[in-house]
Amino acid sequence: MNTDQQKIPQATAKRLPLYYRFLESLYATGKTRVSSTELSEAVKVDSATIRRDFSYFGALGKKGYGYNVQYLLSFFRTTLDQDEATDVVLLGVGNLGKALLRYNFSKNENTRIVAAFDINKDMVGEQIGNVPVYHTDDLAEKLEEHNVSVAMLTVPSAAAQTTGEKLVEAGISGILNFTPARLSVPTSVRVHHIDLAIELQTLVYFLKNYPLDSE
Ligand code: ATP
Structure with a gap:
């Protein structure tokens, strides 16, 4: 991992690959946004925790809109060094x-x-x-x-x-x-x-x- 991850608590950092995997499959199906409730059901992490986790990434979901899948993916890619094998x-x-x-x-x-x-x-x-x-x-x-x-x-x-x-x-x-x-x-x-x-x-x-x- 790199960039600003010092600011991300370890427990949050551990969940990143989980989020990343799910968002990637969502993106592949053409979905552009996702709500914390949908994410919560898919990755089995409660939605309050997801919202708190995502706030560390500067990803503030909008009510009734949810999170931008592409933004999250590009953030995770950089943070998890996913661009580099x-x-x-x-x-x-x-x-x-x-x-x-x-x-x-x-x-x-x-x-x-x-x-x-x-x-x-x-x-x-x-x-x-x-x-x-x-x-x-x-x-x-x-x-x-x-x-x-x-x-x-x-x-x-x-x-x-x-x-x-x-x-x-x-x-x-x-x-x-x-x-x-x-x-x-x-x-x-x-x-x-x-x-x-x-x-x-x-x-x-x-x-x-x-x-x-x-x-
Ligand atoms: P498991 O189901 O735990 O993977 P197993 O019952 O098939 O194991 P183990 O005796 O646990 O077999 O050994 C696992 C593998 O580790 C074996 O293929 C063995 O040859 C190998 N091995 C044993 N010692 C070393 C070592 N020092 N360095 C590298 N490999 C080793």
Whole structure:
């Protein structure tokens, strides 16, 4: 991200890709404006939050008119650096790694996985979802070729720390960690953690303990 994003709270910044994706599909259908209620239903964020979020972008919706889709899109493109494609690598081509390679974020063509790495020699040389798999030993060399700053980590937990260190050494500054292990990395490296098992458990817990009111 760039420009004035210092002024945008982190919670708002996290919702930007969500808004962006929805607005892009709206634009593709030829819609020129959207109300906060419509947006709210589509992205499942309440409309007061959307209005507050958008006020940070200087996008003030007009009553009875809504927001200008094109204005919002161009704002998000600049803020999210969507005009510039971001290349990502993936480490650990197991079940989860393969699924992510096949998914390859095709809904957002500005982020793409350009290379995958594994220690398993049987995997090396394969192409999964059009992404070539290399040996982890070639990490530094391949990263130079691609100018990558973000990596996804889908190795076994026991290998997470050493792999994370290798990534940092190779100049990676952002890691999306899918392993349950907590990584210890320099403060200049941003780690976002996605533990699918915990997410699922939390949802089950909330369903049991905080049932939503049915309307
Ligand atoms: P999952 O379903 O969690 O993706 P899996 O059961 O298919 O995993 P794991 O044992 O979790 O397999 O390993 C994931 C992948 O990570 C495997 O392909 C394995 O060869 C690879 N791997 C293991 N250690 C390393 C490492 N140090 N560096 C890179 N890849 C590794």
